[in-house]
Ligand SMILES: *[C@@H]1O[C@H](CO)[C@@H](O)[C@H](O)[C@H]1NC(C)=O
């Protein structure tokens with residue numbers, strides 16, 4: 306289970322053979338994903354779970370910058386599934402983006418669909434995951450985007466590189482778990498543990514074999530591509546006895562950050578350079594939640610072992626790293642605030658300076674009246690838990706919005722998601738009742754092609770406020786500002802960073818605070834925008850932006866593929 310040599314793909318032979326069979330199409334990659342229920346015994350017990358190619362985490366997609374991958378997904382599971390290519394912009398091609406009933410209907414059991422995954426300016430680590438009910442818990446894997454062919458990293462070439470995927474482990478069927486929670490309107494049970502590359506580690510009641518080992522050679526530097534595929538918790542991550550340097554986030558380079566820990570939210574990826582220069586021994590790599598709300602969460606710690614290859618006997622005592630305590634938002638913020646775009650000559654950025662479309666979106670967890678006829682709901686005061694953006698709790702339609710928009714089908718969505726919350730009050734103050742009751746609807750935000758957009762996400766003190774990792778499909782965006790309290794149109798822009806803001810696809814909005822993002826709406830399509838905490842997304846903390854077509858064919862949504870699973 307050591308580091309894999311760059312380019313050698315142990316265990317992924319079928320996939321890469323296919324790739325290798327087509328040398329004449331060097332810049333197009335072909336993958337086959339076979340979704341099946343698989344029995345896993347490595348996690349303390351046997352449990353059937355849905356996996357891709359019997360792997361957990363699933364296979365790695367590897368491309369060079371700007372290339373293309375065709376991924377044939379064949380579903381032999383029990384339920385319909387879709388796959389999303391998280392952080393891949395898919396220029397003009399929302400048809401392959403994946404979220405259920407937003408850009409397509411699910412691939413039904415026995416069916417298959419070929420996604421065309423179009424890379425453009427992404428470079429670094431991204432990931433793919435299922436985007437239907439909670440199947441992403443087990444259906445996910447890394448995407449590695451290498452520098453363009455013949456190009457180098459903007460840091461010394463590492464000796465070797467590997468991926469590290471953080472995931473949630475549920476000792477139950479995740480679809481039943483969320484379906485039951487939604488049926489009674491309560492908080493779903495937290496996961497039973499976390500894993501690193503599919504292994505929970507030493508701190509669970511498991512046999513000692515259930516740990517991922519990263520073997521290193523003294524003196525060498527390793528590139529660790531970290532993916533947070535966890536369902537409901539943001540995570541602190543550290544390596545005992547070692548500092549490391551973060552060099553990229555969400556498929557874009559950042560100014561190197563030397564640090565002893567990171568905070569990474571679900572949906573985010575971080576590329577880390579680790580030099581094995583400490584006393585040769587065994588060291589724990591560990592991750593546990595950053596969770597600053599009163600809601601229930603999985604308060605366990607997952608570990609892997611960093612093992613110097615020339616150490617023969619396992620020491621009896623292996624040191625754990627010091628991780629910030631779970632509620633330590635200072636430590637979370639201190640790390641996050643250090644992240645700046647690399648913004649070099651080779652990797653320039655282009656932050657919109659002249660905003661033409663201002664959008665303010667409140668982010669809340671709230672409540673709806675119970676609809677059960679035979680009992681009370683599982684939320685506070687017997688209500689049903691809900692979540693909203695601009696106090697609208699998103700209702701997933703039964704016809705996909707992309708289809709409805711492209712073919713002008715009526716009664717699928719409303720085009721009146723507002724640029725402002727319906728009401729202004731002291732969002733982050735003590736009044737937590739104003740947005741307690743949201744409106745339910747399928748409202749989408751229309752944006753003109755080419756607009757320079759600023760979206761301010763404003764956290765509210767409703768329900769259990771917490772840090773929300775907001776994710777936007779079809780784009781990456783610049784995080785120009787973030788602070789606690791209420792965003793103020795006069796004073797807040799004064800603290801914006803328009804020089805080297807990080808360019809990401811997922812950003813944590815601080816509890817009772819705000820985060821401002823900017824992007825140019827140059828990718829027409831129907832793009833989902835949602836909290837990447839899965840229970841919040843299930844409760845309605847979602848919306849859709851529709852970026853209209855530009856003036857030409859080359860600035861317009863492509864034709865749909867002929868075999869797209871459509872909603873019937
Ligand atoms: C998984 O294991 C259970 C019990 O051990 C068995 O009944 C089931 O058939 C197995 N499923 C698969 C897909 O192998």
Ligand SMILES: *[C@@H]1O[C@H](CO)[C@@H](O)[C@H](O)[C@H]1NC(C)=O
Nearest residue numbers: 377378379415416417418868
């Ligand atoms: C995919 O579906 C098509 C029909 O839509 C079928 O002809 C083809 O054999 C299927 N491929 C796989 C790998 O299941």
Ligand SMILES: *[C@@H]1O[C@H](CO)[C@@H](O)[C@H](O)[C@H]1NC(C)=O
Nearest residue numbers: 512513514515516518619621
């Ligand atoms: C598991 O632990 C036992 C004793 O505690 C040890 O002999 C064995 O080598 C360990 N196995 C692994 C894979 O570490």
Ligand SMILES: *[C@@H]1O[C@H](CO)[C@@H](O)[C@H](O)[C@H]1NC(C)=O
Nearest residue numbers: 546547548549563564565583
């Ligand atoms: C890690 O960095 C801290 C300062 O941030 C320093 O005090 C500590 O000695 C460093 N640890 C190692 C192992 O280099």
Ligand SMILES: *[C@@H]1O[C@H](CO)[C@@H](O)[C@H](O)[C@H]1NC(C)=O
Nearest residue numbers: 596602603604605630631632
């Ligand atoms: C998490 O668990 C630890 C014990 O492992 C406990 O000390 C701590 O209070 C718990 N934190 C929360 C927020 O529940």
Ligand SMILES: *[C@@H]1O[C@H](CO)[C@@H](O)[C@H](O)[C@H]1NC(C)=O
Nearest residue numbers: 618619620621622623624625
């Ligand atoms: C392991 O660590 C504990 C506490 O740090 C210490 O008491 C014990 O002697 C150590 N055992 C060995 C074999 O080093």
Ligand SMILES: *[C@@H]1O[C@H](CO)[C@@H](O)[C@H](O)[C@H]1NC(C)=O
Nearest residue numbers: 629633634635636637638639
């Ligand atoms: C965060 O950074 C500030 C300023 O650098 C420092 O005073 C504070 O101690 C740090 N907090 C934590 C928890 O590291």
Ligand SMILES: *[C@@H]1O[C@H](CO)[C@@H](O)[C@H](O)[C@H]1NC(C)=O
Nearest residue numbers: 658659660661662755756757
């Ligand atoms: C900013 O955008 C507005 C609206 O499109 C336009 O009228 C104005 O000229 C622009 N200003 C600059 C400095 O580009």
Ligand SMILES: *[C@@H]1O[C@H](CO)[C@@H](O)[C@H](O)[C@H]1NC(C)=O
Nearest residue numbers: 488489677678679680681682
């Ligand atoms: C209420 O009715 C539903 C079916 O409509 C059933 O699944 C559920 O168990 C019932 N709950 C109680 C508390 O009786």
Ligand SMILES: *[C@@H]1O[C@H](CO)[C@@H](O)[C@H](O)[C@H]1NC(C)=O
Nearest residue numbers: 406410701702703704872873
């Ligand atoms: C998606 O639409 C189908 C009908 O086309 C419906 O059965 C399914 O429940 C919808 N999914 C969600 C998450 O609402």
Ligand SMILES: *[C@@H]1O[C@H](CO)[C@@H](O)[C@H](O)[C@H]1NC(C)=O
Nearest residue numbers: 729791792793794795796797
């Ligand atoms: C924004 O800040 C200015 C200057 O401090 C203040 O006058 C104004 O009332 C604030 N606006 C809101 C909506 O709080």
Ligand SMILES: *[C@@H]1O[C@H](CO)[C@@H](O)[C@H](O)[C@H]1NC(C)=O
Nearest residue numbers: 397858859860861862863864
């Ligand atoms: C429109 O653009 C697509 C690529 O997005 C291309 O395949 C097609 O040929 C173009 N059509 C015309 C009429 O230019």
Ligand SMILES: [Cu+2]
Nearest residue numbers: 773836838841
């Ligand atoms: Cu959230």
